[in-house]
Amino acid sequence: MSTIDRIKNVAAELLKVEASRVQETSRFVEDLGADSMQSIELVAAFEEEFDIEMDEDAALGVKTVGDAVGFIDRVIADG
């Protein structure tokens, strides 16, 4: 499964929204309704999904699903 699909699945499950609502351009807060606690849980869920560790303050600055793909791909690439 591609990075974006895995991100969409994690976001849909955690934010309890239909998977079809989660698009590349979706903003986690404004479009998908993530509150501040859920934003932190999303970071944790992505870490678990991809078995990575992310820098919190940088990760919390990510606004959209598409940005998350780029961010996570970079973390994976950096090892």
Add this chain to the structure above:
Amino acid sequence: MNSEQYLALTPEAIKILKSNGCWSRSWSKVKVTRGFDPTRIAGTIFRGQVRIGRLEGEFLPKDGIRRYAGIFDANLHNVHIGDNCHISNINGWLSNLVIENNVLIENAGSIVCQGETSFGNGHSIEVLNEGGGRELKITEMTSAQTAYLSTMYRHDTDLIKALDEIADKYARSVISDRATIGEGAKLFHCQNIVNVNIGKGAILRGIQNLKEGTIASSPEASTFVGDGVIAKNFIIQKGAYVSDGALLASTLIGEASKIGKQFSAENSVMFCNSEGFHSEVCSIFAGPYTVTHHRSTLLIAGMFSFFNAGSGTNQSNHMYKLGPLHQGIIERGGKTGSSSYLLWPSRVGAFSAIMGKHYANFDSSDFPFSYVNEDGGQSTLVPGMNFFTVGTMRDGLKWPTRDGRKNTDKLDQLNFEILSPYTGQKMMKGQSILLELYAGAEKGQEYVSHKGILIKRLLLKTCSRYYRLALEKYLGDALIARLTAGSVKDKSELVGQPEGADDGDSPWVDVSGLLCSQSRLEGLLDGIKTGEVSDLLTLQIELQKIHGTYDLDEWSWVINAMPQVYGFENLNAENLLTVLEKWKNSSTKLLNMVEMDASKEFEGNVRTGFGIDGHQDDDFYEVRGKFKSNSFKKQLDEMRQAVESNYDQSLAIFNNL
């Protein structure tokens, strides 16, 4: 003035007094000082032994109407009046009083002393546990620390016996059948005051009823007790403000505390810089900086400090079984959100924010800086999250600036530090518990439970990292403070135990505002039990000494903690460079996360309600301003620059050692 210096009234003076409408059955019992001016007394009845000082000079109170020293329309019974007092319009009696120099009493009912009394000193109150068992003997010298020991160390019966004796000894020392109104005190429109000592420079205005108490005051820390106050069995310490219909029963109000707006307190202590308005407290131990401002809030059977109660905060301490015997603890720095509820017994970790209603008994004391939330009727915890909020950082900056105590002999010993060995040890333990819980949890599990509260499994690792980051920040702060203090001459001094310090192994405790190692405190407890410390003044001095060792003992704890936190095999000078590097990184991260939290105050839903008929953004910017120009944001930018400069400076100092 001693009694030999008082003279009998001359026949001429008696004649003048009589012509001024004064009366006495026995003029020989009225004694005066040399140079006494009888023309300054009118309409006054003298009963029993009355001594009067020189009546010269004048007062200019805030109302701008000049009062002259003298006694006008007063009823005096067994009263010693000092020099230059103004006493007028006493409808009842001034009876069994020592009125010191320069006192003004105007439009009073009765101010009397009836029989022997200790003026509220030694009075036993049922603090923390309404059902009793933690009785505290309050005195005007009771500090937050002495009260903490008396209330919380009940397991040590020898200590409690000794502390009770110390309080009793003080009470015995003030027992008298005469109440004192201290030099420079001013009393206006007071109705009924019975068995109350009033300290120097106190201002009393429009009091309704005071009985069995002490109002401590000093010229530099004047205490104000104002309109409509009703108090019985009470102690009000220096610099406090109590007014506007406050009701106090068996209660101690600490130095520079502010009480008013129909606040009600019973069987409670509220130590320095506390504030109580509108609300009700019952059997609480309110350490320094406990604040409750809202009418709908009840604090009951709890221990607090550096605490802010939201509106509608409530707790319950019984379940209709064996009565109100449960108690709760919210460790320092707690906050409750609006309409929050806690079922006692529970214990909440330091610097935590409590939101929602909690019907389960839990203990989150291993997890400081947490959010305690309610999720679908269950209590949930987000450990470490509150460390990164604007509120916690602002609290840490504001408390020292809001210390209203003006007296030099401050009773309560305070450490304002948010990051300290006390919170540091808790974060180390919390971090370890979180990782253990993570290791033991199933992947499909949403929550894990710890001591009655749920933690989201997904957040276990994240929150343990929060603690790690906070610890790196703290240990680095301590290293930088040590380096920049200029006292270290050699690198080896940085890694060795400082002379005279605690061994660094001992746990740290929060003695209601005073942070110290348990071993340091135990030394004091031994001294109390052996009788080496046998009075309140000595106890106070010993507590001050402990307070004075904070920096030394803190460093000892820090160098003990460093190998555990960073995984160093041994602590050596080179390792300290790693500490500095990590500090720079964690400090910057912290500031970034606090800024992110602060920026939420300017984004999205926060603008709801602005621009009622359009122009929402413009309205918001005019009222709230823009984030980039916000003063706190600017402060954060300055702190970020300070991280860079502190790092460079510390590194340079370190390399030159």
